[in-house]
Amino acid sequence: MTQELSLHEVFAIYNLDPQIRRRINLRAVRDPKSFLEILMEDIEEAIEELQTKRDLFNKEDVNEDLITTYVISNLNGKGHDASHDNKDGGHVDVTIINKNCNIKWKAEAKIFNGEGYIYKGWEQLTKRYLAGNKTDSVAGMLIYCFKDNAKSRLASWLAHLSSLESIQQSILPCGLRADTNSILHGSGTQIQVRHFMINLYFPTTSHRAA
C-alpha cells in the first residue's frame, strides 16, 4: 500500500507557502466565526495587494466597479466564492458565500467622495441588501480613499454616520478599520459592519485627491 500524505508532507509539497495552509483552513471550517476570521485575513491581504498597486488605480477611467472586481478576483484566487453585482435585494457589490458555514457576507463598495456619498452606500447595504436573514448578521463597507489622511476620513465618516443613525462603534488600533453595531431598519435585528478605509492616495495624480 502506498504511504498516505500527512498534513506536514502536504505543506512541504508547497514549500510551506502559507496560502495552502489558509486554503485548507477555509475548506475545513464549519463555524461562521472561524470562516469570518479567515475571510477578514484574506480581505486584509487583498487590500494590502490593492494598495501596493494603487498607482494603477489612480486614473480617470477607474471606477468603483473596477476596483471591486480586482478585490473579488483576488479573493476568488484565495479560494473564496466571491461575486460582484449579485442580485439580492439589489445589485450587491460584493457577496461571499460559504455554504459549509451557512454564511453570506455582503459588502458595499464606495469611493470616498464625502461622507454623504458613503452614507448612500450604507443605506443601500442596511436597508436593501440585508434582510435580517440568518446569514445577515455581519457585513462590510469597502471605502476606496484617493484623498490623503485616510485615517481621519474614517473618523469623519463614523462621526457623520453616528449623527444620522444609532450605532455603537469601535475603531481598530490601526485606525483604518472600524466595527459598528446597529439595528437593521427592516427586520429590527442586529448587524455588525466592518468598515475598511482603503488608502489609494497616490501623490503624482491630482484629480482624485482634489
Add this chain to the structure above:
Amino acid sequence: MNKTSAMIKQIQATYPESSISVKDVVDSILHRNQQGRNYFTLTIIRDGLSISNEYNKEIFNILIELASPRYNFLTLHFNFINDDGEPIEIDGELYYESIKTGTFFDPEKGTEVENYLERIFPFFKVVSE
C-alpha cells in the same frame, strides 16, 4: 452544460498550466464512488490514475478546489492517527483551532501531541445528493 461539466471547466480554467486533467480526477472519484467508496486521498487518486508523485501538488490543487462549498462535490476531512496507529476522524474546527494555536491534544487521551501535523491526514468525501 451540466453541473459537473461546468465545475470541471471552471477548475481547469483556474489551473490552465496543469498537466493533470480535472475531468480524469473527477471521473476517477465518481467511478469509485459508484462502487461504494467514499474515502479519497491524494495518494488514492494519484495511484488510481497511475500518475507519479511529482504531480502531488497539481492533484492536491484540484482536490482542494473540488472541495469548495461552491461546487457541493467534495468535503475535506481529517484523520488523526492515535498511539495505536488507528485513525480517528477529527472535526474540521478542531483542526483549525490546532493550526491557530499551534497545539493539538489527543482527542482520546487529552494529552498534547508533539509534531501533530505528521499525524493528521487529510481526506475527502463525496457529498451525497
